[in-house]
Amino acid sequence: MLETAHAAIRSAATKLGLDEDAVKQLIDINNEHIFDIKLKNGRTYPAYRVQHSNKRGPYKGGIRFHPEVDIDEVRALAILMSFKTAAVGLPLGGGKGGIEVDPKTLNQNDLEELSRKYVRHLHPHIGPDKDVPAPDVNTNPGIIDWMVDEYEIITGDKTGASFTGKTVARGGSLGRDAATGSGGVIALETLLKHLGKTGQKLTYGVQGFGNVGSFFATVAEGDQPNWRLIAASDSSTGLYCKSGLKPSDLSRHKKNGGSFKEYKADGVSSITNQDLVGLEVDVLVLAALGDAVNKKNMHTVQAKYIVEMANGPVSNEAFEFLDKKDVVVLPDIIANAGGVIVSYLEWLQNKSGEHWSESGVNNKLEKYMTSAVDNLYKTHLSKKVSLRDAAYINAIKNLS
Numbered sequence: 001m002l003e004t005a006h007a008a009i010r011s012a013a014t015k016l017g018l019d020e021d022a023v024k025q026l027i028d029i030n031n032e033h034i035f036d037i038k039l040k041n042g043r044t045y046p047a048y049r050v051q052h053s054n055k056r057g058p059y060k061g062g063i064r065f066h067p068e069v070d071i072d073e074v075r076a077l078a079i080l081m082s083f084k085t086a087a088v089g090l091p092l093g094g095g096k097g098g099i100e101v102d103p104k105t106l107n108q109n110d111l112e113e114l115s116r117k118y119v120r121h122l123h124p125h126i127g128p129d130k131d132v133p134a135p136d137v138n139t140n141p142g143i144i145d146w147m148v149d150e151y152e153i154i155t156g157d158k159t160g161a162s163f164t165g166k167t168v169a170r171g172g173s174l175g176r177d178a179a180t181g182s183g184g185v186i187a188l189e190t191l192l193k194h195l196g197k198t199g200q201k202l203t204y205g206v207q208g209f210g211n212v213g214s215f216f217a218t219v220a221e222g223d224q225p226n227w228r229l230i231a232a233s234d235s236s237t238g239l240y241c242k243s244g245l246k247p248s249d250l251s252r253h254k255k256n257g258g259s260f261k262e263y264k265a266d267g268v269s270s271i272t273n274q275d276l277v278g279l280e281v282d283v284l285v286l287a288a289l290g291d292a293v294n295k296k297n298m299h300t301v302q303a304k305y306i307v308e309m310a311n312g313p314v315s316n317e318a319f320e321f322l323d324k325k326d327v328v329v330l331p332d333i334i335a336n337a338g339g340v341i342v343s344y345l346e347w348l349q350n351k352s353g354e355h356w357s358e359s360g361v362n363n364k365l366e367k368y369m370t371s372a373v374d375n376l377y378k379t380h381l382s383k384k385v386s387l388r389d390a391a392y393i394n395a396i397k398n399l400s
């Protein structure tokens with residue numbers, strides 16, 4: 001993934017006529033915190049926080065708990081965050097954290113101990129005006145609540161602005177849970193408007209039905225009656241139904257602790273995650289992990305549009321191949337920026353001691369996202385470059 005992030009930056013920089021020195025400056029990382037967390041049960045987990053750039057404001061970005069987390073992945077994700085906040089015009093920088101752990105192997109006590117110890121190691125380097133972490137893969141508002149609580153115990157900071165993605169009871173923002181998914185729906189809708197395709201019927205598949213994918217589908221179910229979800233997958237299996245799956249049913253099933261393997265409904269058959277990537281759909285929404293479309297499966301893609309809701313789900317090689325085939329890739333640093341946009345709104349509320357209504361938050365999210373996609377499309381036309389290049393060009397302009 002680090003290679004993909006570097007390649008995306010280099011490609012855009014070249015189109016702006018920047019030299020290798022300038023590219024190096026854009027890629028260079030400010031700080032890396034690498035440490036081990038030892039739990040009372042004797043197990044040790046490698047942990048990271050990478051602070052890429054604070055040129056536009058405090059470092060900002062999630063913390064993921066996943067067995068495949070490593071330093072290069074966290075570096076790539078930190079770089080993506082700086083370009084994301086810049087591409088959508090937020091006064092924030094970019095960072096990312098991670099712990100190499102499979103949270104499914106931990107009980108609640110271990111999970112709390114791990115989350116609190118992460119903050120105990122990192123507290124001198126984070127804070128409301130330094131570095132503001134948030135949830136990412138396998139982390140959630142409950143975990144962030146433990147972290148913000150630990151930060152408050154250690155430092156006495158009562159603003160809650162040291163972390164975003166908290167529960168609403170702990171100072172989180174209304175609308176934050178759905179923000180990444182609903183931002184993706186707004187981004188796709190705005191892009192389709194620019195392409196003259198507003199209101200057209202389309203079919204889509206969602207890879208990954210966690211917080212991001214499930215909200216994308218349920219928000220689209222309410223707001224986009226012409227979009228039909230015909231396939232969805234989680235890590236257990238994929239589901240297919242030509243006449244349409246019901247996003248709210250799938251989401252309820254997942255919230256009740258079920259996996260897609262146990263999901264049964266009329267007309268629904270099972271497919272693999274790879275089948276889903278190669279399915280005949282208009283839009284493929286990638287909301288699982290990085291490199292989901294890669295050199296092995298890129299030839300199977302039939303979709304006309306790909307929405308990168310995960311971070312780095314289309315590898316660089318796959319992107320170049322698909323771009324030549326005129327598959328439109330809506331890039332991650334725009335498509336999934338809804339989460340960090342509402343994180344920014346949460347941070348503003350915490351700093352000013354305000355609580356905004358859900359509709360107020362959603363209106364602001366919509367404004368940021370439509371204007372980011374409008375600017376993206378403008379650069380795509382004026383520079384005659386892919387949407388991915390256009391997103392990075394817009395980000396580089398804001399980072400320079």
Ligand code: GLU
Pocket residue numbers: 060061062063132133134135136137164165311336337339340341343
């Ligand atoms: N983890 C999310 C992302 O990758 C959100 C980051 C944040 O809100 O700071 O964009």
